[in-house]
Amino acid sequence: MRAAPVAGPLLCAILMLGVAPMAPVLAAAAEGAPAPSAKKIADVTRGLQSQPGFIDLWRDTDKGRVLLSVPALEQPFLLLSSLPYALGSNDVGLDRGQPGEMRMVHFEKHGARLLLVQQNTNFIAASADKDERAAVAESFASGVLWSGEILASEGERHLIDFSSFLLADRHGVGARLTATKQGAYQIDAARSAVLAEQAKAFPDNVELEALLTFAGPGQAEHVRQVAADASSLSLRQRISMVRLPATDWQPRSYHPYSGGFDVNYYDFATPLASSIDVHWQVRHRLEKTDPSAAVSTVKKPIVYYVDRGAPEPVRSALIAGASWWASAFEKAGFKDAYRVELLPEGVDAMDIRYNVIHWVHRATRGWSYGNALADPRTGEIIRGAVTLGSQRVRQDILIAESLLAPYGKNAPADKQKLAEAMALARLRQLAAHEVGHTLGFAHNFAASRMGNGSVMDYPHPILKLDAKGNVDIADAYGVGVGPWDDYIVKYIYGDFGGGAQEQAALAKLRAEARAAGMLYSSDQDDRSPGSSHPDGLLWDFGPDSIKTWDQLGAVRQRALQTFSVDVLPDARQIGELEARLVPVYLLQRYQGEALARLIGGGDFDYAISGDIKAGLAKAGIKTTPAAVQRQALNRLADSLRAEYLALPAGVLDILTPPAMGHERSREYFATRMESVFDAFSIAEAGAAQTAGFLLDPARINRVAWQHARDAQQPGVQEVLSLLLQKTWKREPVPASVAGGEAVQLAANWVLIDATLNLLDGGKLHPQVDAEVRQSARELAQWLQKNPGKGVTADSRKQAAALIAVYLADPRSVKLRAMPSIPPGAPI
Incomplete structure (x- = not known):
C-alpha cells in the first residue's frame, strides 16, 4: 500500500485535531484574557528538576506536570506522536513503537496564552516576496492544536504547563478504535497521567510521555482478545518536539523511476509554465567528507539499532539482514556510511534521534512496517522506525514444516533444521525490506523477474522438487540486496555535484537500469485484485508466471500426497493439522493472481515526458500476447x-x-x-x-x-x-x-x-x-x-x-x- 510520503509505507495511525474543544478557548482569548503573569520563570520553577535543551523543561513529579520554556515565538519545529506501549492487535493497528504523522508547528502568543499551531505545509510560496508568501498562507487553513496559559515570562521566553497537551489523544487512538469497529473510546482523565519523570530534553529534541487510559464499551472482538480489561485500555503516548534540520542541504527532485518515496506540496511561486506540484525524494542526509572523491567516508553515517527485546536467533538474523544495505552504499561511493548495531542497554528506543528496528508482539500474525519520518519541506529523513511483527517467523516455520513433514519417526533430522533455516532466511530478507522503506525506498513488485532482483519485492519461497520427487526448500530465499537495490541507493543517495550535472548523471543511471532490464512496478498498480501489470506481482518468483505456476503445482500435489500427522511436532494438539493444511492447499494462491494478471493484462513504464522523448522509456500499454493469455486462462x-x-x-x-x-x-x-x-x-x-x-x-x-x-x-x-x-x-x-x-x-x-x-x-x-x-x-x-x-x-x-x-x-x-x-x- 502507498502511504503518506513523509511517513513511508503502510502508516496505520490517523492523527485527529481537537478542533471543537478549542472553540471555547479561542472565544475566551478573543473576548479578552488577563495580562501575562509578571512572575519570573525562576519563581514558578523553584524546587523543580530542570533539564535544558532544544526547549528547556522542568519536571514536576509531585503534581505530575511538565513545564516548558518556549524560547522563541513563531519559529517552526517538528512534532511527532508515537506509542511506546501499545495495544497488541494487528487488526486495530496500534503497535508498540508506531509513529504518527510528522507535523510542522510553531507557538504563537495571543494575550496571556500561547497557542501551538500546525502550519499548512501542503501549500506554500517559495518566494523572497513576503506578500506572495502571505497570500498563500492566508488562503489555506492552519490548525490550532493546543492553547495554554502563560505562567511566567522573561523577555521573549514564556513558561507554560504543557501537561494538558500530553494528556490529549494526539495519536488518534480513539479514532482508530472507532474506525476498526471496536467502539467509542475516550480518555479517562482520572486514570491518565503525565509521566514527568520520563521527560527529557536534548540540544535538538524534547521527549515527553503520558499514560493514557481509554474508557469504552469493551465488547468488540479485537480489544477483548488483547486487553487485560477491554473497557479500560491503558497505553503510553510519546510526543517528540524536534528542531528543524539546517537548510544547507540540497533536496533531490523526485523521479517516478527512482524507486523511492516522495514528499510533495503545491508551490504557487513556481514559474507559470512549471507545475505547482513539487516533489522531493525522501532520503537521509548523507554527505561525503571529501566530495571530490569517488569513494569517501561520510560526515555522519546512517546507523540503525535493533531492539534489545528481540531474542536469539532472531536478533542475529535481524542485524545480518538489515546490514545487507551496507554493500549498496559502498558501491554508491560511501565508505562506512551505513551500519546496524544492537541498541545499547539503557537507550530509549523511542528517542527520535535513533533509527530503530522494533521487535513487536501481537496476538496474531500481521504485517511489518517501515516508516521514513521526514521533513515535509525537503524530504530529509529525521528518523527511520521499523515495526517487525514477531509471529511472522513462526508462520514461515509452519509453512516449511507443512511441506516437509519433518516429525515422523523416520524423518531425517536435518528436516527440522531446514524449517528453521528457511524462517530465519525470510527474517533476514524482511529486516532488509522494512529498513529499505525507512531509507526512502518503495516496493518494487516487478523485481522478482530478475531472480533475487530486490529485497523491496515481496518474496515467495522458491520451492521445487528434488531428483527424488521430494519438496526442496534449501534455497527458499535469496541472500543480500539485488541489482535494483544497488541502483536505488546510487540514484537516491549518490553524490553527483548538484544542478545540471546531477540531472545528467541521474538520467544516465535511469537509462542504464532500463537497458539492464530492470522493471519497476509498485503499490498503486499492483495491490488490487483487478490490477493489470503482468510483472508487478506480490509473492511470486521466476521470470515466467506460467512456468512458476506449473512448478508450484507439482510441489502442491506432492505436499498434499505426503501430508500427515508428521507435519506436527509431538506436543501440538491434533486440531492444528487443519491450520497447517491451509498454506499447502492454497500454495498457488499468489501465482494464481500472477496468471490472472496475464488475462486482460499489459505492462507500462513509470517515466517523465523527457524520458519518452529521449527513447529511455515507452509510452502507453503493451498488451499481453493472446497466446499467453489463453495459456493462463486454461490453467486457472x-x-x-x-x-x-x-x-x-x-x-x-x-x-x-x-x-x-x-x-x-x-x-x-x-x-x-x-x-x-x-x-x-x-x-x-x-x-x-x-x-x-x-x-x-x-x-x-x-x-x-x-x-x-x-x-x-x-x-x-x-x-x-x-x-x-x-x-x-x-x-x-x-x-x-x-x-x-x-x-x-x-x-x-x-x-x-x-x-x-x-x-x-x-x-x-x-x-x-x-x-x-x-x-x-x-x-x-x-x-x-x-x-x-x-x-x-x-x-x-x-x-x-x-x-x-x-x-x-x-x-x-x-x-x-x-x-x-x-x-x-x-x-
Whole structure:
C-alpha cells in the first residue's frame, strides 16, 4: 500500500485535531484574557528538576506536570506522536513503537496564552516576496492544536504547563478504535497521567510521555482478545518536539523511476509554465567528507539499532539482514556510511534521534512496517522506525514444516533444521525490506523477474522438487540486496555535484537500469485484485508466471500426497493439522493472481515526458500476447475442477476438530459443520480464489476492450465459456476423486455466485454487462435442457431458477457473499 510520503509505507495511525474543544478557548482569548503573569520563570520553577535543551523543561513529579520554556515565538519545529506501549492487535493497528504523522508547528502568543499551531505545509510560496508568501498562507487553513496559559515570562521566553497537551489523544487512538469497529473510546482523565519523570530534553529534541487510559464499551472482538480489561485500555503516548534540520542541504527532485518515496506540496511561486506540484525524494542526509572523491567516508553515517527485546536467533538474523544495505552504499561511493548495531542497554528506543528496528508482539500474525519520518519541506529523513511483527517467523516455520513433514519417526533430522533455516532466511530478507522503506525506498513488485532482483519485492519461497520427487526448500530465499537495490541507493543517495550535472548523471543511471532490464512496478498498480501489470506481482518468483505456476503445482500435489500427522511436532494438539493444511492447499494462491494478471493484462513504464522523448522509456500499454493469455486462462480454469480442488482421501481421514481448550481461528478454513472440518468449505475457498481474480470487473472490462481492438485477443464470451466448460458443463468427475461430484458442485456454485456478484456490483460498462448477462442467460437455458441426475440435477435446476429470477428482477434476490478464504499474506 502507498502511504503518506513523509511517513513511508503502510502508516496505520490517523492523527485527529481537537478542533471543537478549542472553540471555547479561542472565544475566551478573543473576548479578552488577563495580562501575562509578571512572575519570573525562576519563581514558578523553584524546587523543580530542570533539564535544558532544544526547549528547556522542568519536571514536576509531585503534581505530575511538565513545564516548558518556549524560547522563541513563531519559529517552526517538528512534532511527532508515537506509542511506546501499545495495544497488541494487528487488526486495530496500534503497535508498540508506531509513529504518527510528522507535523510542522510553531507557538504563537495571543494575550496571556500561547497557542501551538500546525502550519499548512501542503501549500506554500517559495518566494523572497513576503506578500506572495502571505497570500498563500492566508488562503489555506492552519490548525490550532493546543492553547495554554502563560505562567511566567522573561523577555521573549514564556513558561507554560504543557501537561494538558500530553494528556490529549494526539495519536488518534480513539479514532482508530472507532474506525476498526471496536467502539467509542475516550480518555479517562482520572486514570491518565503525565509521566514527568520520563521527560527529557536534548540540544535538538524534547521527549515527553503520558499514560493514557481509554474508557469504552469493551465488547468488540479485537480489544477483548488483547486487553487485560477491554473497557479500560491503558497505553503510553510519546510526543517528540524536534528542531528543524539546517537548510544547507540540497533536496533531490523526485523521479517516478527512482524507486523511492516522495514528499510533495503545491508551490504557487513556481514559474507559470512549471507545475505547482513539487516533489522531493525522501532520503537521509548523507554527505561525503571529501566530495571530490569517488569513494569517501561520510560526515555522519546512517546507523540503525535493533531492539534489545528481540531474542536469539532472531536478533542475529535481524542485524545480518538489515546490514545487507551496507554493500549498496559502498558501491554508491560511501565508505562506512551505513551500519546496524544492537541498541545499547539503557537507550530509549523511542528517542527520535535513533533509527530503530522494533521487535513487536501481537496476538496474531500481521504485517511489518517501515516508516521514513521526514521533513515535509525537503524530504530529509529525521528518523527511520521499523515495526517487525514477531509471529511472522513462526508462520514461515509452519509453512516449511507443512511441506516437509519433518516429525515422523523416520524423518531425517536435518528436516527440522531446514524449517528453521528457511524462517530465519525470510527474517533476514524482511529486516532488509522494512529498513529499505525507512531509507526512502518503495516496493518494487516487478523485481522478482530478475531472480533475487530486490529485497523491496515481496518474496515467495522458491520451492521445487528434488531428483527424488521430494519438496526442496534449501534455497527458499535469496541472500543480500539485488541489482535494483544497488541502483536505488546510487540514484537516491549518490553524490553527483548538484544542478545540471546531477540531472545528467541521474538520467544516465535511469537509462542504464532500463537497458539492464530492470522493471519497476509498485503499490498503486499492483495491490488490487483487478490490477493489470503482468510483472508487478506480490509473492511470486521466476521470470515466467506460467512456468512458476506449473512448478508450484507439482510441489502442491506432492505436499498434499505426503501430508500427515508428521507435519506436527509431538506436543501440538491434533486440531492444528487443519491450520497447517491451509498454506499447502492454497500454495498457488499468489501465482494464481500472477496468471490472472496475464488475462486482460499489459505492462507500462513509470517515466517523465523527457524520458519518452529521449527513447529511455515507452509510452502507453503493451498488451499481453493472446497466446499467453489463453495459456493462463486454461490453467486457472482447470483450478476450478474437482481434480484440483478435492483432497486426497488420506488427508480427509486424519483431519480432527480442535481439542478442548483450543478453538478454530481465522487461520483455519471456514466450517458450517460446527467444529468438524468442512470439505465443502475448502473447495469453495479454492474456487473463490480463482473466481475472485478472473471475474474482477476491471479485468473483465479490459478483456472486452482488448478484444474490441484486436479480435485475436480472448473476449468476455470466450473467458466465460471456458469457465463453464470446466465446471457446470464438464464431463462426470472420475470416481477416483474423493467426493468428486460434491466438490465440483461446490465450485460450480461459487462460479455462479461470482458471476451474479459481478453483475450486481455496477462496475461493468453497459455493453460488457450485456455480454455477461447473455452468458448467464444462455447457461440457465443449457441447465434446463441438460438436467442431469441425482444431486447434480438438483443443483442444475436451482441454478437455472436463480439466474432467471435474478435477471428478471435483481432486487428480489439476496446474493450470497463470496466464500471466506483463510489469510495468506503476510508470509
